[in-house]
Amino acid sequence: MVYCYLCKGKLMAETLKKLDDLVALCKRRGFIFQSSDIYGGLASCYDYGPLGVELKRNVKNAWWKSVVQTRDDMVGLDCSILMHPMVWKASGHVDKFADLIAECKKCNTRTRVDHLQGVENEETTHHEQPEAAMAKDGLNDKVCPKCGTTGQFTEPMPFKLMFETQMGANVDDSMKVYLRPETAQGIFTNFSNVLNTTRLKLPFGIAQIGKSFRNEVTTKAFIFRTREFEQMEIEFFCVPGTDEQWWEHWKNERMKWYLDLGIRKENLRFRPHADDELAHYAKACVDIEYLFPFGQGDWQELEGIANRTDYDLRQHQRGMRSITKWFENGRDTEKTPLVDEPDDWSKGPLSYFDDESRKRYIPYVIEPSAGVDRGMLAFLVDAYAEEEVRGEKRNLLRFHPSLAPIKAAVFPLVKKDGMPEKARTIYNELRQYFTSFYDQKGAVGRRYRRQDEAGTPFCITVDGQTAEDNTVTIRDRDSMEQTRINCDKLLGYLREKLGI
């Protein structure tokens, strides 16, 4: 009858059927608000409210603890959002994030030019030659994937997928810079810094959590795909040849993380990328997907685990050597080509010297890259439940204790006989160890239900018996059952149950 996040016991209650119900709850309880709400909102931007910010922080902390604090082979990093524009040239984003899109005049469907199927040639519309792709003639033999009409396309138009801004207050003398479209590149550019300061040896990884920005063509479904979003990324550097086993390692580690935090197994799956779907840098990639309640139910990516090989470090070696060219081109990043890779690239400035094999090489990289916001959405969706209790509906969020925004709420049963004072004393002690909440207003039943909707695992109630034997009741969110415990043992009991 009772669902248990530890044993994955059967869930009797109704789960979330449509996103709307969750959106309403998020607003009602202060998890997530529309950005700039009083101005009519700004599309696909969201703000995290009092409960949401706690949940989001808990998600990030759980990740950090899992991949950094409890491992010997991982360290953390926090890079700036603005980076040297040539970073994005080297990574390929400046070129690849300027997609060309053409619109079918017949059905108004927009399609990426390089995705259009034609009669012949496969690479003519590749990004390296935007001018060639721009030629409208090149689309005359292309077929619209929607309506099947041939050659009825508008001029290809470039889509800028990176946010641009200027650095320097003097507009005439300012430089175009980009808001990072991923946190990964900050890790690559600090690879040698970390190597030189930590005495780490391969294999080791660097983790980072932070905001990234992408001008997505379309956004989707509440906080699932937004243009400003937060990432949790790992770049795990390993000896070439061991990359496949480390890829397997991280695949399993990351899936386990979601399961350990209470997401139901049947709502998670791996989805390997097909060869033609792989990004330009990747040798292999698998997504961890969650069954979201968009529409009729939709498997969508939570996280991708990619084998990036030695692509990025090699690219940055080229980028480093292209800086002179960049100055010569008047700091025009788009017009500065990367210099060619020398023959001895494996001994370059971002290479690694292996003491055991006495060899120098560029490490391979496994990248588990997760979206904080969409992960949070998955935790919310999976925790959402509606139950019927004595003919009344009970809404609750069955968060794993370590994710719950509030760990414990403390109530006096009624507002008299010294109960509020005792309850406050308990509250003041608990709040030093974890987020706690005090409430004395209205009927105790109502207070319990309010905490159910916030996902608070435990409610502690001071009642008439407390004055006699110093015991209080602990009410469990999921089972609604109460147990009595001595106040002296309360903190220890809760810390054990909460894993804190």
Next chain:
RNA sequence: GCGGGCGUAGCUCAGUGGUAGAGCGUCACGUUGCCAACGUGAAUGUCGUGAGUUCAAGUCUCAUCGCCCGCUCCA
């Protein structure tokens, strides 16, 4: 960007050209003896925004912003 739906109190929604509403929630006081109790009272509205038509617009028209669904897109 296309097509469909929607936007009225914190939430869910009613209101088809003539005084801005309900339920729930919130707050105060009273009551209280463990699951959204009860009584009394109270606060809360740019009717998404801006124009237009009209004696009169939440209601009709146009534009615009936002959300949901389906496409498209998601290196």
